[in-house]
Amino acid sequence: MESQINPPAEEANRPRRNNTWIYIIIIILLLCTNIYLFLQKKETTRQNVIVTGQLQQTNTEKEALQKEYDASLARLDDLTSKNARLDQELKSQNSEIAKTKARIQAILTKTNATKAELKEAHQLISSLNLKISDYEKQITELKQQNADLTTQRDSVVTTNNTLQQKVNLAKVLHASNIRLKPLELRHHGKKEKETERAKRVDLIRIIFDIDENRISDSGPKELDIRIINPAGDLLSNAALGSGSFTAENGETKYYSLSKVVDLQTGIPVNDVYVDWRQSATYEKGAYTVEIYHEGYLIGKGSVLLR
Numbered sequence: 001m002e003s004q005i006n007p008p009a010e011e012a013n014r015p016r017r018n019n020t021w022i023y024i025i026i027i028i029l030l031l032c033t034n035i036y037l038f039l040q041k042k043e044t045t046r047q048n049v050i051v052t053g054q055l056q057q058t059n060t061e062k063e064a065l066q067k068e069y070d071a072s073l074a075r076l077d078d079l080t081s082k083n084a085r086l087d088q089e090l091k092s093q094n095s096e097i098a099k100t101k102a103r104i105q106a107i108l109t110k111t112n113a114t115k116a117e118l119k120e121a122h123q124l125i126s127s128l129n130l131k132i133s134d135y136e137k138q139i140t141e142l143k144q145q146n147a148d149l150t151t152q153r154d155s156v157v158t159t160n161n162t163l164q165q166k167v168n169l170a171k172v173l174h175a176s177n178i179r180l181k182p183l184e185l186r187h188h189g190k191k192e193k194e195t196e197r198a199k200r201v202d203l204i205r206i207i208f209d210i211d212e213n214r215i216s217d218s219g220p221k222e223l224d225i226r227i228i229n230p231a232g233d234l235l236s237n238a239a240l241g242s243g244s245f246t247a248e249n250g251e252t253k254y255y256s257l258s259k260v261v262d263l264q265t266g267i268p269v270n271d272v273y274v275d276w277r278q279s280a281t282y283e284k285g286a287y288t289v290e291i292y293h294e295g296y297l298i299g300k301g302s303v304l305l306r
Helices: 020-082 084-092 094-109 115-171
Strands: 175-186 191-194 203-210 219-228 243-246 252-255 257-263 269-277 285-293 296-305
Touching (some): 175 285, 203 219, 203 285
Antiparallel strands (some): 219 285
C-alpha cells in the first residue's frame, strides 16, 4: 500500500500572495494617465482656440487694412486723373510713393503677418493718407486760384466788351434834319411838285443829313430805312429792295429800302435822299420814317398827308 505524500509542513504554512494591490496600482496609473491625456488634450484644444482666434483677428485686421489701403489708392488715382499738375508732382515723388505702396502690399499679402508688421502697415497707410490729404488741399487751393483768375478774366472780358460796345456805339452814325417830302410828278416825271394831298402823292422823298463822326472809319455805310403808314404797317416791296436786319437787341426787323452813303471820317454829309414810290394810292394820315445804322435807330421823322 502506497503511502500518501504530503507537502512539507513549511510549504503548507507559507501565506498565499495577494494581487489585489497590484491591480489597484495599475488602475490608478491608468486613471492618472487618462486624466493627464484628457487635460493635455483640453489644453491643446484651448491653445488651438486661442491661435484660431488670433488668426481670425489678424485676418480681420488685414482685411480692414486692405480696405483702407484700397480706399487710399482710389483717392490718389481720382486726384491724379483730375489734376495734371498734381500728376506731374507725383511723378517727381514716384520713387518714395512706390516704396511705400510696395511695403504695404508686401505686408498685406503676407500669410503670417505679425502684429508688428500690421502696425507698420497701418502707420504707412496713415502716412499715405496724410500725403493724399495734402494733395487734396493743394487742389482745393488751385481750384480757388483758378476761380479767382476766372473771375478776374471775366471782369476784364466784361470791361473790354463794355468798352468795345461803347466804341462800336460811338462809330454808329447819327441822322439829323430829317424831312419827308410828298411829291406829285408831272410831265412824265420831269417836274416835281410838293403836295400834302394823299391822292396826288406819287412818291415820298426822304431827306436827311449825316452828322460828323470822328470815330467811324471812312467808306461806304449802309442805312436801313423803315417807312410806316398811318395804319402802323411797314411799307415793303422786294422790287424796291426791301429786306431785313438784326437790331441792336438781337431782334429781327424789316426795312422798306436801304441807302448806301459814302462817308469820310470827321466830315458830315448833307442832303442824303432816297425815294419811296408805290403803285397803290397813299392813305391819309401820318407816315413815319425810321433810319437805322448797324442795328441802331439813328433818326426818326414823319409827314402828314391830308
